[in-house]
Amino acid sequence: MFRIAPELPDDLPEVEYLYDLAFAPGRTALSSYRLREDINRIAELSLVARDEFNIVAGAIRYWPVRIGEAGDPALLLGPVAVHPTRQGEGLGRVLVSESLELAIEANWSRVILIGDEPYYRKYGFTREFAALLDFPPPTNPDRLLAKALVDGAFEGVKGLIRKWD
16 A cells, blocks of 8 residues: 655755665766756655655655757656565556646646657657657667647657757
8 A cells, every 4th residue: 555645845856865775876977867957856646655664665746847959948858766675566567657648638748758669658758749859869669658648749849958058
């Protein structure tokens, strides 16, 4: 049993510990972190899952980004993590699914991420939607995935994914 709620400022130490545990402290050197620097996460989409002992068992965050010269807005999903002792219980699926529903309700039209297509395909993320997008290096372009939250969200959208301005 998990309680899912928006991430609050008091959750920060536990969430950061979880991300360090899941991705190692060097995670902040990744190019996706350059897009997040000095930008506030989207609070209503960034969720924390607490277990029956009130311990953070999982977390997901979203950040606003722009795409291409036109500056088309998009969400950058990530990181998402589940504590190693709670993996395999479906918590990652709950966090991704619930947060995507919240993104639709908040009128976002597109989401991108860097991840494993076999895992994220079940949520509708594909390389095809990301085919005309570029992510700042160093990034494996095969890991750039995208999902349209509304029909036609990626029509005419192309170029480098850049920091929200």
